[in-house]
Amino acid sequence: MNVVIVGAGPAGLAAAEHALRAGARVTVLDQAETPGGQYHRMLPEVYAARRPDRIQHGRAEFDRRRRVLAHPRCRWWPGSTVWAFDRAEKRVHVLRGPSDGSGRRRLTLVPDALILATGAHDRTLPFPGWELPGVYTAGAAQALAKGERVAIGGRVLVAGAGPFLLPVAESLLGVGAEVVAVLEANPASTVRKGWSSRPWRLAAHAGKAGELVRYAATLARHRVPYLMGRAVIEARGADRVREVVTAKLRADWSVVPGTERTYEVDAVCVGHGFSPQPELAVAAGCVLDDGFVRVDTVQQTTVDGVFAAGEITGIGGAITAAAEGAVAGRAAAGGTPDAALLRARDRARTFAERLAVAHPIGPAWRSWLREDTIVCRCEETTYGELTRATEDESCPGPHALKLGTRAGLGPCQGRICGPTVAELCGGAERHHRPIVQPIRLGELAARIEGEPE
Template sequence: MNVVVVGAGPAGLAAAGAALAAGAEVTLVDATTQLGGQFWRHMPDARPAAAESALHHRWSRFTTLRDRLERHPRCRIRTGAQVWALDHVDGRPRLQLAIGAVDGPDRTMEILVPDALVLATGAHDLTLPFPGWDLPGVVTGGAAQALAKAERVAIGRRVVVAGAGPFLLPVAASLAATGATVLSVHEAAGRRQLAAGWAGALPVLPAMAGKLGELAGYARGQLRGRIPYRVGSGVIAAHGDDRVEAVTIARLDAQWRPVPGTQRTVEADALAVSHGFTPRLELALAAGCRLDAGRFVAVDADQRTSAPGVLAAGEVTGIGGADAALAEGAVAGWIAAGGAAHDPRVARARAAVRRYRRFARALAAAHGPRPGWRDGLTDDTIVCRCEEVPYGRLRATATATRTQSLRSLRLTTRAGLGPCQARICGRVVEELLARSTGAILDDAVSDWRPIVTPLRFGELARTPETIPTKGEST
């Protein structure tokens, strides 16, 4: 049995390890040059941290997973490998890889045709636009944390953290650890939303001591650093000429609308903002995987998707954190390698998956965006940062053309056609189109990218090397 795992974060590492334990030949593919994903993003080998374990939760778990994979004779690791296309051939998934530096002229091309594929591609930040969010110095929470973890660089000296979700706490902690002054953390969800959402997690919280301990650790760090944490509050505008110089903060009502008369302006030279996460769906959609109502990859109890031979694990199936990703990855890798679903060796992981799925639903209810955020937009507010498309143009074009097609609106306004290919603005543009026209979008146009990453024409022309599975020849 030959298994390919795409993504080397917690879910991918766990999947690769479980597939090896079930006896499979495993190829682990990741676009970055180091294993660990965003959760275990660490300093480059050329500039290692003096005590890297102090910078990460469960660092020993990572090193155990990594070392086992690197030493295992049936595991092949391909880092710096971009999966740029995915389809099926003879009922098996086929992956097209470009291997090497993204901006390098000499990338090599490979084709993998495994017996089973595990997608552990993770997610990226969802940021809801507001006036001034396109200023230099406004970054996503994930970008702020990545710079802090991988480069020990703070995005500014005086930083405000805002958005929604528990992720704001580790972002603030990472910034403080790099020497930045975190002025405050603002959670958009109010007390009632938080209480109602988290109530759904109460039955499973006693079994999640690690998650509670992690949360308590962040809370202690907030107190030690005297960093205010405000719920029902958010940044509604950023101000400055060449970069952020100040932000306007206001109380938010239950629908996340700014409460009149509560605005105050705070001087800051950077803003880290994240309102949750959007799954990376390009490969899942190319494989033909069905999505659930929340626009995550739909999986069964064994992490199987609707596509033959394709399984999924981690944040691409729902936002539940690293522990959930580890459990889902363990189940997915085991099943992908032909392991029995009810084998005692995966019983604990399967039980953990059930708990964390309930936890993920509670997380979404407690911190999920409310529609009132749109009321803070002005006609001049940029909704697509790459192409500098303002909200007024988007709305006026939708009204004038009477379009109910996201594709048509994107082609007319250029929203989502820039370098990020709608990864940042796609979901927002969809929601604003639906609000303006009443359109009901029944597809995932923003997430559908047949060519997942940019390629040179010369790279397309190269003859790829087909890597044989066990017992086959090229």
Template sequence: MTVVVIGAGPAGLAAASAALRAGADVTLLDSSDQLGGQFWRHLPDSAHAAKQHVLHHKWGTFEALAREVTQHPSCSVVANAQVWLLEQRAAGAPRVHAHVGPVDSGGRETLTLDPHALVLATGAHDRTLPFPGWTLPGVYTAGAAQALAKSERIALGSRAVVAGAGPFLLPVAQSLALTGARVLGVYEATTTAALLRGWGAKPWQLTAAVGKMPELAGYVAGHVRHSIPYRTGRAVVEAHGTDRVEAVTIARVDETWAPIAGTETTIETDAVCVSHGFTPRLELAIAAGCTISADRFVEVDARQQTSIRGIYAAGELTGIAGADAALAEGALAGHFAANGPRSAHIGRAARARDRFIDFGTRLDAVHSPRRGWTQWLRNDTTICRCEEVTNGELTSIQSQTASCGLRSLKLSTRAGLGICQGRICGRNVEELLGEDFADGVTTDRRPIVSPVRIGDLADAAAAEPPTEDPHTAGDLHPRETLKGTS
């Protein structure tokens, strides 16, 4: 039994571990040069850091999982693996096409895998709502700030502002403070009333949150120790500067996140870190034909199997609920992908998964963006950074063309057609243009998942495997030679 796991964050590592314990041969692919994903993004081994746990929760869990997958004789860990295509087959999991090597380098290794089962654990990335000045140097996603703090011990500025929505703002502020920045404040867009109403209702449904209380207490203690203010019902509505950010305007917002006139305050800063939630990376799931829910996550059953037999999904693909949920979902996905028998361990994972799903549902309801954010935009505010498309151009072209299809609007406005292929601006463009499009297209649909050189495509064609023999389905193809790397 062969299982391919795509993504080596908490969900992917847990899936690989569970599949190995169930007796499968596992290939674990990740686009990074080290294991851990965004949650456990850490210093390189050459740094010999003695206190990695300071900026990482559950660091011991990561070390145990990493040891297991890298030392197990039935596991191949392939780093710097860019999965660019899933090719559907008549039976079984899809064929996986990847290139191995540094991004944008020439002559990357071509890798083709035909597994019996596939686990998707591709995670998510920051969603950032645009505002005037957000393209200035010095304005970062909160995820970028967190990644540099964890993996390089670099603070992005000496006077930082953290803003957006959700609990993720708390560890970001703490990481910045621990790496030497003065955090001027954390500004949560959700109002105090909405927070109390959302988190206070039916508290018995939040049993999973009990285990997070020590983590929350740690953040509170850190904020007190570093004198970091925490303000609710406030948002960054503009960044100011010439060559880089020099100040931001903070305004109070109402429950729809619309700015309240007359409440603006300007703060001098050299770093702004913003996050308004996360966007799941759905490209591979969509390419595989998996059903996507109305709230834009991969639908799975109790075993984490998607609507396509042999394909499983875990972690932020199925809902944003934190690392604990990802670990539980990954354990279930890997176990059942390998046809493992039911056990007490899997039963515990299922119960933990269900508790954390309730927590994630509440998290989304309380902190997801409200439509009032569009009121802090101006006509000249850039929406698509790659193609430099402004808010005024978007709305003007939509009005002039009377188009009701996202594909035609993308072609006429250029929004979402740049190098990021709509990963940063896509959801924002959809909200600004109306969301319900006649052609049923979404900005998550990217058949070619990552940019590919023409030469790499030629190499892939030359290495195309022979017609599949049903008796050998699941074997790795000869060019897969990176077993045991990490």
């Protein structure tokens, strides 16, 4: 069996490991130059770190990455962008080389099985001033800290929803930033309800409790307050962010009047969970459920021979992604996942379900918005323009709405604003295109390596 895996994060690496164990030949592709994804992001080799594993989540995971990619039946293709999938021939179209450079090589692969582990990206809800320089997504702030040892600012506020805020704050503290506070938008009652329900099931996730204790100790050591039921509702500044306004929220995320507080900052990072990256799965013809790729008990999608694992099947974190990847790798290689793999995957999924209950996005967040608040940063489409277009009978449906407002049609192709526009406009979805990643016209016209001219 020849298995191609798109994505070298926790899901992709676990899939590669178990496909290799089943005897398959494996090709792992990733746009990054180093494996690991966001969770196991490494320092560039030019830094010549003596102990690169120290910024990773456990030595065992670091060793597994090296072991898998050094396997004689594994090909590792860094700097590889999968820009299309030919359904008829089940051909994977790849560009190899830096995405911002010229001269990328055009290649194709025809695998016996394809595993999609394309992951997710940050979701950030808009608020007045979020387009100012100095406002970062939580993932971008962590990527700079972990991957480049660069702090996004000297005085930083971390805000949003979910436990991901804690490792982001830890990473910023580790590169010398002053974190003035960490704000969880959900009140304590919501978080407590999600995590305290059927507590005996948490025994399988004792390692997460250890991580939580470490994060809490780090915040305490640096005297960083962790405040629940509070959010950033406005960023202010002329040339860049200079201060942010925060407020106390109710359980539905509506603002409690009179609770506003202002922080002086030179940077703020905000994250309200994650959005999957299903573009390649859609190009392959896979069916989605609420934006996530539908899979069966062995992680196979609705397309024969195409499997999916990790955040594109449901947001659940690295442990869930790796557990799903293990099942997908075994099944894609022609094997039958054993009961232990399936149990581990199912236990991890229960943690993901609990995470969603404890850290939801409250429906009243739109009360933060003003008429002139930008929702689509690429096209500078405002909240007022979107609401007026939604009420306009001459723009029926999501396609007409986007053509009329340009929301989601800019360089990011709706990856940032897509879920927000969908929620604000009553179910409008971003367009899914056969070309799933940017490609130059010259590259599109170039000869595919290995094929006759």
